[in-house]
Amino acid sequence: MFPFVLMALAAGGVAVSAWQDRARTRAALAYAIKAGLNLLPSLLAMTAAIGLAMALIPASVIARLFQSHGTLGFLLLSGLGALLTIPGPIAYPLAGSLHRMGASLPALASFITTLTMVGLLTSPLEIKAFGRRFTVLRQGFSLALALLVGALMGVVL
Amino acid sequence: MNPLVRKSLVIAAVILLLHAALALPFPGIAGLSARHWATGMGEVLVIVPSILVLIGLFDAWVPREVVARNLGTDSGLRGIAFAVLLGTGAAGPVYAAFPIALTLREKGARTANLVIFLGAWATIKLPMLMMESAYLGTRFAMLRLVMTLPGIIACGFAMERLERPAPVDA
Structure with a gap:
């Protein structure tokens, strides 16, 4: 659904822009193509790395690991979440099935937060855009925030 | 080639x-x-691809001053609110947001607002909140939101203090 809204927006935008100003629109499209070609090698490698990681670690093994409650399960889930970046539509069903398999809610809160905010496998893309220092700082802070949210959830829930 | x-x-x-x-x-x-x-x-x-085309259009049509005014050093609370809204309204994984954030930075957005934008994009999206409620419970989703949002804003300002990029303009 969202991808189609985005495509419609992009197509509509190009149409309006071309109607207003041909040259500017051509510059905008050239920018998009250049940026896309720049991203493509990293995107190919990153999706392959995530695919391999997901294939090597089957869901049943993950579930067995995370049935261990307490600090170990908490850190395992947070660590796995920090490694991968998975978009929400995949992350939430995954978290839901882990919950049914016995993972604790505080660990899942930390898992979802690291899963969506921290991604060691996607960090090359971030370093390319913002540099190493920004990336390390942002991911470090996000990881700390995720652990804190998870720990607080343990207190509140 | x-x-x-x-x-x-x-x-x-x-x-x-x-x-x-x-x-x-x-x-x-x-x-x-x-x-x-x-x-x-x-x-x-x-x-x-759609995102890149939209960024290209944004780059070609939106003047630097507009971004700098709404997300720059003097944007204050409005800048924070704007960064959160910009992040929650969009779709896609966080790496789709990197090129957008880069364009915002080049046009004068401050670091705190960039980090808030990326954090909001990554983990607090309204449609995703419904999904989170469906899978893990409304209480869980609301609590996580209430705890994460101030954390993201705090991270933004902490990062701005620690990360001093080469000044974009004097």
Whole structure:
């Protein structure tokens, strides 16, 4: 659904822009193509790395690991979440099935937060855009925030 | 041939070769990995091109001063609210947001607002909140939101203090 809204927006935008100003629109499209070609090698490698990681670690093994409650399960889930970046539509069903398999809610809160905010496998893309220092700082802070949210959830829930 | 196109082709070829090599001893894992790869690239290809076109249009039409005024050093609370809204309204994984954030930075957005934008984009999206409620309970989703949002804002300002990039303008 969202991808189609985005495509419609992009197509509509190009149409309006071309109607207003041909040259500017051509510059905008050239920018998009250049940026896309720049991203493509990293995107190919990153999706392959995530695919391999997901294939090597089957869901049943993950579930067995995370049935261990307490600090170990908490850190395992947070660590796995920090490694991968998975978009929400995949992350939430995954978290839901882990919950049914016995993972604790505080660990899942930390898992979802690291899963969506921290991604060691996607960090090359971030370093390319913002540099190493920004990336390390942002991911470090996000990881700390995720652990804190998870720990607080343990207190509140 | 464009060097970036060649690099992409080489990487794709290496990945395919690796899968072929993996398929000899472990056909199951190789097949699953290749399927995940195809799914992942498919997701990227339906989302990223539209985003890049929108960024291109944004870059061509929106003047620097507008971004600097709404997300820059003096944007204050409005800047924070704007960064959160910009992040929650969009779709796609966080790496789709990196090029957008880069454009915002080049046009004068302050670091705190960039980090808030990325954090909001990554983990607090309204449609995702409904999904989170469905899978893990409304109480869980609301609590996580209430705890994460101030954390993201705090991270933004802490990062701005620690990360001093070369000043974009004097």
